[in-house]
Amino acid sequence: xxxxxxxxxxxxxxxxxxxxxxxxxxxxxxxxxxxxxxxxxxxxxxxxxxxxxxxxxxxxxxxxxxxxxxxxxxxxxxxxxxxxxxxxxxxxxxxxxxxxxxxxxxxxxxxxxxxxxxxxxxxxxxxxxxxxxxxxxxxxxxxx
Numbered sequence: 001x002x003x004x005x006x007x008x009x010x011x012x013x014x015x016x017x018x019x020x021x022x023x024x025x026x027x028x029x030x031x032x033x034x035x036x037x038x039x040x041x042x043x044x045x046x047x048x049x050x051x052x053x054x055x056x057x058x059x060x061x062x063x064x065x066x067x068x069x070x071x072x073x074x075x076x077x078x079x080x081x082x083x084x085x086x087x088x089x090x091x092x093x094x095x096x097x098x099x100x101x102x103x104x105x106x107x108x109x110x111x112x113x114x115x116x117x118x119x120x121x122x123x124x125x126x127x128x129x130x131x132x133x134x135x136x137x138x139x140x141x142x143x144x
Contacts, residue, residue: 009071011045017061076133
């Protein structure tokens with residue numbers, strides 16, 4: 001694949017995550033101590049960042065490096081979706097840690113066991129939301 005394609009893929013993905021997290025180029029410059037012109041060239045697709053910068057960006061958005069550099073549909077979860085999932089997980093955590101919550105061999109589940117269960121639930125809920133968006137979003141609203 002030509003380098004120009006990689007630049008455009010990176011630019012598209014970076015701009016997607018900036019929009020999803022309500023971040024501007026200035027936010028990246030200030031929050032990550034990046035060079036202003038470098039961020040501008042990444043956003044407009046004229047240059048690619050070094051991998052150490054890609055890693056910093058991935059950590060900043062709490063995503064994988066591949067989400068920035070590979071051509072695939074970016075995460076379809078919106079910040080609202082993530083808040084909804086977090087709210088459900090918080091409610092479930094309270095119930096599981098309560099006296100009436102999850103029991104193993106007649107004893108309440110350990111906090112570590114509860115966190116393991118919640119991690120698995122989070123992955124499942126995120127996958128379900130993504131699949132439902134793919135399945136139920138009308139074609140006229142789909143991009144590409």
